[in-house]
Amino acid sequence: KQEVTQIPAALSVPEGENLVLNCSFTDSAIYNLQWFRQDPGKGLTSLLLIQSSQREQTSGRLNASLDKSSGRSTLYIAASQPGDSATYLCAVRPITGGGNKLTFGTGTQLKVEL
């Protein structure tokens, strides 16, 4: 059974710092991996999707990498801002099981302080 882990569960950094969020998964047989952002009381916003054949994807100050063989992904946030404060979740789409289903990690709650 695919398991997705995100460590740490919470992170607090000063504004302007570059930071890395981690995501690990137990089964490397995946189609892709998605990173989401969730603001308090809100739904999930898709940030980046990395196909299994890709090593990284970039969007603005965000860069996501994927090392499928080791079961790891990182989300790099450059020059963090208070507006980046949110919970960040990663999810993998396993090859087995069908249904285009995702398996989610429990998220990292990020706080960027002034």
Added chain:
Amino acid sequence: DAGITQSPRHKVTETGTPVTLRCHQTENHRYMYWYRQDPGHGLRLIHYSYGVKDTDKGEVSDGYSVSRSKTEDFLLTLESATSSQTSVYFCAIMQEGEIYNEQFFGPGTRLTVL
């Protein structure tokens, strides 16, 4: 927001009463999903649909049923609500593309069962 709406957005009900949550999409996506989100558990899949009248169970389907009589609507029913079903419920769609498939989420429904 990929044209996904959920209703109601908030609901308080009593144990033993039936509850139906509605997910509506405007873009004719084939796949639709219901998740619940609870502290410490992340998002867990309840049921999903891959077409009109085609549904399947997720990992936490006990106590829930679904129906999809039209492409745009996916209903989640709690036949007899219990306090353990107090949660935030999210609907999602899978946008199927030529290169990859990506999930997008609705705003969520906060359900409290007293």
